[in-house]
Amino acid sequence: MSTYHFHDIARFPESGDHVAIVTQRVEAGTEVIDTAGHSFLLSHTLLEGHRFAVRTIHKGDAVQSWGLPFGVAIEDISPGDYICNVEILEALRLRNLDFALPETPNLEDRMIPYHLDETAFTPGEQITITDTPLTFMGYPRGSSRGVGTRNYIILLSTTSQTAGFVKRLETHLMGRADQYEHIDGIVAVAHTEGGGLDEPNNRELLLRTLAGFMVHPNAGAVLAVDYGTETITNEILRAYMMEHGYPLNDVRHHFMTLEDAFDKELNRAAQLIEGWLDTVNGSLHEVTSAEHLNIVLQCGGSDAFSGISGNPLAAWVVREIIRSGGSANLAETDELIGAESYVLKNVRDIDTAR
Structure with missing residues (x-):
């Protein structure tokens, strides 16, 4: 049988908690000497990150961790007992473990x-x-956009329909900005919204999110890409931003509508981005x-x-x-x-x- 002092194997999220978290795998039967010098044995093998009781908890009492109740004891719990609910046991029983688990849980999640x-x-x-x-x-970025911690060129898909295009454009331009000291990258911002035939039920949220990306202080420049036929288009996004006072004119940007073959449009977009590199790299970078x-x-x-x-x-x-x-x-x-x-x-x- 192994013997450990508490702080060698466990931590309290908050002093006064009823349970502790083990920082390593600890075997069943291990003797633990707590901070007051009292000792007890662990009831079961515990994997790293799992909990054991450090005091007696009576059936029906709240079980406390982080100084807050996070469940209720459904049976009397003794110091050293493994703290587990139904979900923990179900998940662990699916794994090929080399130790025995408790037959029944001793904790029930209960939101008060x-x-x-x-x-x-x-x-x-x-x-x-x-x-x-x-x-x-x-x-x-001026008084209206704040101060960025990074300087990115953003390739923004206005809807999910152009997500593949901006991702492919990012790959096409990979490494192109490496030689520029003050450009942190050329990154695609793709998503899954707005590409259906019907007006999206989250239209306002989608437009507000896209507008936020356009004027984000970490954006040195933004290319927004659409097909012009979606339920949310570049023109709709532009109008929304102007109507709601977004400082669109304070950020270098271009609204691009795809109209030709994929490769031709890819090259057109790449040429546009490459034309921005020197200017974006020249963005003021200072102690703030x-x-x-x-x-x-x-x-x-x-x-x-x-x-x-x-x-x-x-x-x-x-x-x-x-x-x-x-x-x-x-x-x-x-x-x-x-x-x-x-x-x-x-x-x-x-x-x-x-």
Whole structure:
């Protein structure tokens, strides 16, 4: 039987949690000495990233990790017990494992609706702006487009019908910008929308997204490609942008409609892009305050370690950006489900909390 001290094999996302995450495979029967000097045995072999209990949890009690309840015990749980629900066991039973699994789960996912108690609300401590903001090498795009961190030439398919064309154009131009110090690449932006015969039900969202790509500060130039016969065309996109005040004229761009043979149009587009290279490479590149940065936080395929490594690091980076006058967005609101109480601990006022 092996014996380990807790921190040799496991981590707490938050002190006071009921369960811990193993940082390596640990065999059944392993003795674990916790931070208080008490010891217990692991009930089953645990794979890296899986959890075990560090205290007694009674049937019906919430099981806590990251300082938040993430399920309910459906039987009494003892220190060292493997924490698993039905889905975990079903997934692991499909694998050719060399160890035994629990016969039954001991955890049930149970979402408890959150209710904001406005009478008990307390504003959180806000970040103080620093007198010495961080800086980065940026590409100023004028007051209406902000500052880019990169300088790309974008090949934009206005609908899914031209997605193949812009991807082929990207391949055709691969390496063409390598000799230019201030061009980060020539990239295709292809998607699956707007290519049907009927008006898309997400028309507004699609146009708004395409318009955002056109004027994004990381865009040094944009080629938008259509056939002119789709339900969303370049002309519709142009009109939408002008109607809604997008600074289209502040970015080098061209709306291209495909009318000839594929190879001829490919060469025509390539010649247009090559004619932009010197100008795009000449974009001003200078030291810029981090107040111009906006960090977007989005789930990238979370695992058990996200909450103890990647997410805290991302939060620290965002905090420093905000201290420098920048900003950040939580891009996926469904990622907040179940974490409402945590997020609302530090909002600035009741209106934000609502």
